[in-house]
Amino acid sequence: MTTRTIFAASGSRQGLLLTAPAVLVVSGIVAFAFASLVCYSIWTQTYLDMDHTPTTLNYQRFFREPMFLFLLGKSLLIALGASVITVLAAYPVAYYVSFKVQRRKLLWITILTLPFWMSYLLRVFSWKLILGYNGILNTGLGTLGLISAPVEALLHNSFAVVLTLTHSWAPFAVVPIFLSMERIDRSLLQAAADLGDTPLQAFRRVVWPLTLSGVFSAGILIFIPTVGDYVTPQLVGGTSGIMIGNLIFAMFTKLNNWPLGSAIALMSLLAIGLIVFAASRLLGVHKVEVK
């Protein structure tokens, strides 16, 4: 018992030593990037020059001009929608593999993550091919005589963005949910049944609470990168599907206003942080110990 704890302790210390260089480099880079963002956000762009006098003007602009808050709000909503839908789609898949498949579970998971082996751009483009004006869906529906003229509304809107994001990220969501299910001792389900729970009740009272941490990780894993995504909105979103990422991207490129771009980026970061925190409270994840 004691020897095992000692080994475990030395094992984790060894792990710490081994990962330390990588962790230091990565956190150094992140800290540098973050510090740069903070600095830029309190400076002012004066045409080609940078005015280094600290100011809150960029933040004031962010809150004063409705477009910024609107775009941020919309991006958060789209990302939230994509995360929720993705998790909802991934959960039954993970459940099936974990609880119903008897053998070769890992093979199943590998096959499920196949779409992820394809380049991100290719995946987005394939949706363009499916949803586009002359795309597969319109052609198919037209051939079947279900529509007389191609429907334009399929592409270039928020729906297309959510759909594409969901498809892109679903495999990412399956894995953490699947892992949280695999950790559940199967005799717990028998115990629940023994104590009078129907399968549905046992799911609600045992499986769901014990997979909450996996659901939460999956949601976060998707939510954070999708809020700032600017590739998908640009390719399938059109003008009405534009998101905060596109704006930040533009600030750092075409519009050449790094200070304002930094302020928007930091405000987005803050919003994401607050939402993640609120969601963890709401789902009660902080009460479930992650082992």
Next chain:
Amino acid sequence: MMSGNHHIRIEGVSKAYGSFVALKGIDLSIAKGEFFSLLGPSGCGKTSLLKILGGFEAPSAGDVIIAGTRVNDVPPYRRNTNMVFQSYALFPHLDVYANIGYGLKRRKASEAEKRATIEGLIDLMQLKGLENRNVEKLSGGQKQRVALARALALKPEVLLLDEPLGALDKKLRDEMQKELRAIQQRVGITFVFVTHDQEEAMALSDRVAVLFDGRIAQVDTPRNLYNRPKSVDVAQFIGTINLFDGVLRSATGGRTTVESPDFGTISVAEPAPSTASGRLRMAVRPEQVAIEAAGAAAAPGRIAGEGTVTALSFRGDRSYVELALKTSGAPLSVVVPNVSSSQVRSLDVGTTAGFSFAAEDLLLLE
């Protein structure tokens, strides 16, 4: 057995997992309020049988009848049985109180009644003060008591226990055995208790079924299992036993005459076991054998012999003496209580010792 009082009847139950047959035609009946144990080595099918009683596995053949109703197709959540699982299966996301109250939650009783039930069990299991403790942070003995309380909370007709004391150390296990027996007597529920520990089965049970390889070898009271085992396997599994070869000479009116290379022709007041070849085995428990002076003649009603001491071991309250019989060289184990160890003290490895045992203690086995 009191007929008409069968609480659980298991009729011709078999269980196959794919091509592997884990249970082969089990017939059992268990009385209401009985403490009944399933005893056997690991892998003999004890858990499988218990799971069939709990409804977690369906029998491949045969019927399970509880309180007069055939329950083969009744799912666990509709059975009036509860189980204490081998690994306790406590819900890790719930505290002690919520674990014990898990099954009560859906019941129609008032909240106050439910609270009273849970608190009563917390008292009974001496878990006071641990109500809000996470179950992962409990000791083995505490987990075991929570598992027991959780199963008892629903006041089942039958409690199924799968090696519930297996993970505890010896001292705690002895304590829990006493508590378990006391609780069973207090609540009056039929207990079906699985164990691979013969001492535990004997200490707790009204009756024990010994299982080998998916078959029942014998169902009996602990006393009879020990004193009247029906086969060599059972005799060897329940405690230690000395075995000698013999040949059946005659069997009349409940008396059997056997010829043995070690003891000559002896007559025992016991019916002969069924033996096709005429060969049989004679058996006697180590504590039924007494050490005698070498060369002493047998007292009336006793069977005597001589052997060379091959090992001696002192165990405080008793000593173990291992002999090799002069006649056939067969090994003989003797346990001598140390209150009367004067003969033992004069023994040494390599010396010759006499021994004897009562003819009536000799068992005839197939």
